[in-house]
Amino acid sequence: xxxxxxxxxxxxxxxxxxxxxxxxxxxxxxxxxxxxxxxxxxxxxxxxxxxxxxxxxxxxxxxxxxxxxxxxxxxxxxxxxxxxxxxxxxxxxxxxxxxxxxxxxxxxxxxxxxxxxxxxxxxxxxxxxxxxxxxxxxxxxxxxxxxxxxxxxxxxxxxxxxxxxxxxxxxxxxxxxxxxxxxxxxxxxxxxxxxxxxxxxxxxxxxxxxxxxxxxxxxxxxxxxxxxxxxxxxxxxxxxxxxxxxxxxxxxxxxxxxxxxxxxxxxxxxxxxxxxxxxxxxxxxxxxxxxxxxxxxxxxxxxxxxxxxxxxxxxxxxxxxxxxxxxxxxxxxxxxxxxxxxxxxxxxxxxxxxxxxxxxxxxxxxxxxxxxxxxxxxxxxxx
Amino acid sequence: xxxxxxxxxxxxxxxxxxxxxxxxxxxxxxxxxxxxxxxxxxxxxxxxxxxxxxxxxxxxxxxxxxxxxxxxxxxxxxxxxxxxxxxxxxxxxxxxxxxxxxxxxxxxxxxxxxxxxxxxxxxxxxxxxxxxxxxxxxxxxxxxxxxxxxxxxxxxxxxxxxxxxxxxxxxxxxxxxxxxxxxxxxxxxxxxxxxxxxxxxxxxxxxxxxxxxxxxxxxxxxxxxxxxxxxxxxxxxxxxxxxxxxxxxxxxxxxxxxxxxxxxxxxxxxxxxxxxxxxxxxxxxxxxxxxxxxxxxxxxxxxxxxxxxxxxxxxxxxxxxxxxxxxxxxxxxxxxxxxxxxxxxxxxxxxxxxxxxxxxxxxxxxxxxxxxxxxxxxxxxxx
DNA sequence: CTGAAAGCGCTTACAG
DNA sequence: CTGAAAGCGCTTACAG
Numbered sequence: 125x126x127x128x129x130x131x132x133x134x135x136x137x138x139x140x141x142x143x144x145x146x147x148x149x150x151x152x153x154x155x156x157x158x159x160x161x162x163x164x165x166x167x168x169x170x171x172x173x174x175x176x177x178x179x180x181x182x183x184x185x186x187x188x189x190x191x192x193x194x195x196x197x198x199x200x201x202x203x204x205x206x207x208x209x210x211x212x213x214x215x216x217x218x219x220x221x222x223x224x225x226x227x228x229x230x231x232x233x234x235x236x237x238x239x240x241x242x243x244x245x246x247x248x249x250x251x252x253x254x255x256x257x258x259x260x261x262x263x264x265x266x267x268x269x270x271x272x273x274x275x276x277x278x279x280x281x282x283x284x285x286x287x288x289x290x291x292x293x294x295x296x297x298x299x300x301x302x303x304x305x306x307x308x309x310x311x312x313x314x315x316x317x318x319x320x321x322x323x324x325x326x327x328x329x330x331x332x333x334x335x336x337x338x339x340x341x342x343x344x345x346x347x348x349x350x351x352x353x354x355x356x357x358x359x360x361x362x363x364x365x366x367x368x369x370x371x372x373x374x375x376x377x378x379x380x381x382x383x384x385x386x387x388x389x390x391x392x393x394x395x396x397x398x399x400x401x402x403x404x405x406x407x408x409x410x411x412x413x414x415x416x417x418x419x420x421x422x423x424x425x426x427x428x429x430x431x432x433x434x435x436x437x438x439x440x441x442x443x444x445x446x447x448x449x450x451x452x453x454x455x456x457x458x459x460x461x462x463x464x465x466x467x468x469x470x471x472x473x474x475x476x477x478x479x480x481x482x483x484x485x486x487x488x489x490x491x492x493x494x495x496x497x498x499x500x501x502x503x504x505x506x507x
Numbered sequence: 508x509x510x511x512x513x514x515x516x517x518x519x520x521x522x523x524x525x526x527x528x529x530x531x532x533x534x535x536x537x538x539x540x541x542x543x544x545x546x547x548x549x550x551x552x553x554x555x556x557x558x559x560x561x562x563x564x565x566x567x568x569x570x571x572x573x574x575x576x577x578x579x580x581x582x583x584x585x586x587x588x589x590x591x592x593x594x595x596x597x598x599x600x601x602x603x604x605x606x607x608x609x610x611x612x613x614x615x616x617x618x619x620x621x622x623x624x625x626x627x628x629x630x631x632x633x634x635x636x637x638x639x640x641x642x643x644x645x646x647x648x649x650x651x652x653x654x655x656x657x658x659x660x661x662x663x664x665x666x667x668x669x670x671x672x673x674x675x676x677x678x679x680x681x682x683x684x685x686x687x688x689x690x691x692x693x694x695x696x697x698x699x700x701x702x703x704x705x706x707x708x709x710x711x712x713x714x715x716x717x718x719x720x721x722x723x724x725x726x727x728x729x730x731x732x733x734x735x736x737x738x739x740x741x742x743x744x745x746x747x748x749x750x751x752x753x754x755x756x757x758x759x760x761x762x763x764x765x766x767x768x769x770x771x772x773x774x775x776x777x778x779x780x781x782x783x784x785x786x787x788x789x790x791x792x793x794x795x796x797x798x799x800x801x802x803x804x805x806x807x808x809x810x811x812x813x814x815x816x817x818x819x820x821x822x823x824x825x826x827x828x829x830x831x832x833x834x835x836x837x838x839x840x841x842x843x844x845x846x847x848x849x850x851x852x853x854x855x856x857x858x859x860x861x862x863x864x865x866x867x868x869x870x871x872x873x874x875x876x877x878x879x880x881x882x883x884x885x886x887x888x889x890x
Numbered sequence: 891c892t893g894a895a896a897g898c899g900c901t902t903a904c905a906g
Numbered sequence: 907c908t909g910a911a912a913g914c915g916c917t918t919a920c921a922g
Contacts, residue, residue: 177627200587
């Protein structure tokens with residue numbers, strides 16, 4: 125590792141001049157700067173020394189699946205939308221993001237604070253699952269500046285940003301019930317996080333309230349992947365009495381499910397209504413466009429970054445927490461159930477009647493975004 | 508900004524002990540360490556000082572659209588697959604990635620080397636477009652360790668990793684021609700990079716070779732987004748003589764196009780054959796599954812990271828360059844053209860004949876990956 | 891515009 | 907296990 129003294133010697137200048145050249149001090153002659161940089165870069169490469177950087181924050185997954193992209197590839201859409209938002213949110217404060225790998229780099233016995241300080245970050249944005257959320261609590265207890273993305277905490281010292289999709293999940297399932305559906309399935313990631321559990325809660329609440337109860341046979345868990353979604357549709361539609369509607373609590377499962385339905389000849393929404401969730405624009409990447417409970421992952425990331433930079437600046441003292449609204453959007457993947465349940469739809473006059481009913485039911489809401497029912501419209505809730 | 512001396516004073520220990528506690532030196536008593544960390548973290552938060560970190564490399568987009576995620580959201584799939592690969596590739600060398608924002612942070616007049624050194628990174632992975640590739644050349648000329656991802660250079664001092672999809676683009680278009688297509692459209696991103704230009708080259712080459720020529724009316728450019736893909740299909744299918752096949756040189760355009768076709772009642776592949784490209788698993792996220800020229804973005808990212816870490820270690824002297832093979836995969840979105848061209852397909856016996864033909868044509872290749880035609884099979888080309 | 895020198899932040903062999 | 911002190915890497919007011 126070349127030091128500033130080595131470079132100075134080789135370039136025939138003082139260490140002060142090397143320092144100035146590297147820091148873009150305008151007082152240095154272009155010729156001198158070039159001479160210095162030639163040595164820094166050139167001749168077989170001199171490794172630039174580690175520099176003291178105070179503008180880095182970390183982005184880290186905690187828990188066993190700690191490498192950011194270990195999961196199915198399309199899940200990267202969610203993470204990259206979050207990171208997109210994070211980068212925007214850091215524009216003002218001019219901070220930079222370092223992707224940390226906790227499992228690889230954190231020494232055993234080392235506290236999280238020590239680890240983060242050692243990695244040279246002033247704060248962290250955390251991603252987690254239900255299984256490992258206690259780690260976020262530990263980090264908060266240590267006092268290291270951290271904002272958890274998409275997980276909710278009761279204890280008052282954990283900073284987080286989340287989007288509560290319970291109310292809109294209730295609304296989505298009630299919308300299906302209103303269309304006439306009775307057998308409504310629910311699907312979620314086998315490794316749940318707060319979002320998936322919210323949606324499951326909403327599903328259960330709406331089903332109970334309508335007196336339909338929760339049939340455990342209609343609740344399926346698969347790894348969030350296209351093939352997971354396909355498996356779910358296959359398992360459901362193979363039953364003697366398949367559901368007439370399904371609420372996918374995960375966007376990748378939903379896409380995989382919709383395409384498997386096409387493959388099996390199950391028509392959407394004529395034979396099966398599908399409600400999905402969407403963090404970005406996935407609902408428009410399938411045909412028919414998907415009715416979905418939506419959250420804005422870019423905004424989540426942005427708010428998380430803003431929250432953390434405020435914690436670091438000291439603008440916000442102690443703890444930062446914010447809940448963004450989700451929204452329920454009716455598109456084309458939902459309609460009334462088939463008149464003869466079980467997948468095979470009646471043809472002839474029955475079919476025409478069904479089509480009319482469907483058009484009537486869907487028309488007034490199609491393409492409209494309805495805000496969640498928390499009573500404050502689109503305004504984020506801050507506490 | 509609290510210094511190590513401030514913390515030492517507040518904790519009632521020497522600066523040496525603070526240093527040891529922060530560096531997880533096992534020699535420090537747990538009690539002492541806790542005392543120190545309590546001050547580091549606690550009481551109104553003391554900002555951890557910037558630390559000298561020598562394990563960071565940068566990931567940067569150069570050029571005007573320099574913020575990584577300024578483009579359409581689903582493009583994040585490509586970037587996140589690349590980053591996934593980068594993180595895997597850095598596992599061994601234990602380096603970390605910092606997301607750099609060149610446009611925001613690089614001072615005017617500052618050289619790229621100075622900028623990178625100032626940001627505390629030892630090397631960079633670069634993303635670019637055709638318009639800004641000269642910047643990668645500049646960085647290479649300065650001598651700063653850099654590997655360009657997915658762009659190809661003639662000059663011998665630029666390190667890069669790319670995937671050449673020209674040969675497989677030729678193959679894809681020849682496959683369409685072999686099925687009987689004559690009017691074959693081509694669509695690409697309005698902001699081209701090396702990959703898009705390769706595919707365009709391949710398209711032109713195959714069309715010329717077959718004596719079909721290139722009709723500029725059948726070459727469309729749109730911003731890579733779902734709606735861009737929809738626009739392309741709309742423009743093409745509205746014509747008096749629409750094409751019977753299209754090769755999308757971008758994965759997001761392809762998905763948008765396929766769904767717009769469904770919406771217009773254009774059947775795939777009966778009325779229109781679609782060949783797409785795929786960096787990950789997008790070809791399976793639509794129905795019917797998409798015949799596509801594929802490249803492995805995760806592997807691209809991984810090889811880039813391995814290349815850079817070798818440059819930093821000095822294992823590879825000077826320059827690193829590698830070209831990965833693409834592969835052409837036939838799935839369900841391609842078949843023979845409709846017997847009566849123009850979208851409206853004949854029904855009755857004609858239709859049945861067409862279906863038979865299609866089954867025959869597609870069956871032998873369906874689901875098979877065929878390696879590119881560079882003569883060395885799946886082996887990467889290294890020079 | 892450059893250098894010598896003071897000084898900051900941190901680490902580490904050495905002494906206790 | 908901890909501290910005093912030497913020392914490294916870097917920056918910066920000051921002198922020329």
